[in-house]
Amino acid sequence: MRTPFVVGNWKLNKTIAEALALVTELKNQLGAVKGVAVGVAPTFVALPAVAKRLEGSTLATCAQDCFWESSGAWTGEVSAAQLADAGATWAIVGHSERRQFFGDRSDTVGKKARAALAAGLGAIVCVGESLAERDGGKTLAVVDEQLDGGLVGMDASVAPKLVIAYEPVWAIGTGRTATPGQAQEVHAHIRKRLADRLGAVAADAIRIQYGGSVKPSNAEALMAENDIDGALVGGASLEAADFIAIVKAARSA
């Protein structure tokens, strides 16, 4: 019942020309794909051109972050409404790289998620533990704290526009993917937490993506798990063939 959602998070990669070349290929090959939702998250500067190129397709343009205020003296920031104006329909918030290097915390991630929803964007809220936290047996506690911060002020009505991305930090860019069983365990826990916070109907509808070294070779096994509803893909989203193979794996799972 949940349509899987696969998003390519391009991070700090690609010129505008490179971004357009990649989305043109994705649009040609995936523009009419059924049974799976697809999005790409370019840098802010490439976002308007990408969104324009994707017009007329089902592919979504996503922002990699957004700020929680709508205007004012916030040098360097971009608001959710401005991203919507530029053509974005989703915003990723709370990515572990933002938490690690740019001071994002669970409370500010919640503010960003609420701002995205208020601007009419969907919000992809990222959660995930570090290796030390996993080794210390703290995975579920860390995920709970991040999830609770991200969900402040939300109710069941957000379900269609809220996505949770579980991205264990130790699996991001390392080539070391969580096993399908490890991922499913956390995804099932997240869904239960969503049910406690937003009710069972909403929890059943909210998609939970897995992220962390997703590749064509491991995507199908991950997507086959009950509570894994798509992927947030970093490195493998930078090449059309790899990303398309992951999208197709999510569709067939």
Ligand code: 13P
């Ligand atoms: P990789 O797929 O490169 O591990 O990155 C995952 C990620 O951080 C997606 O947001």
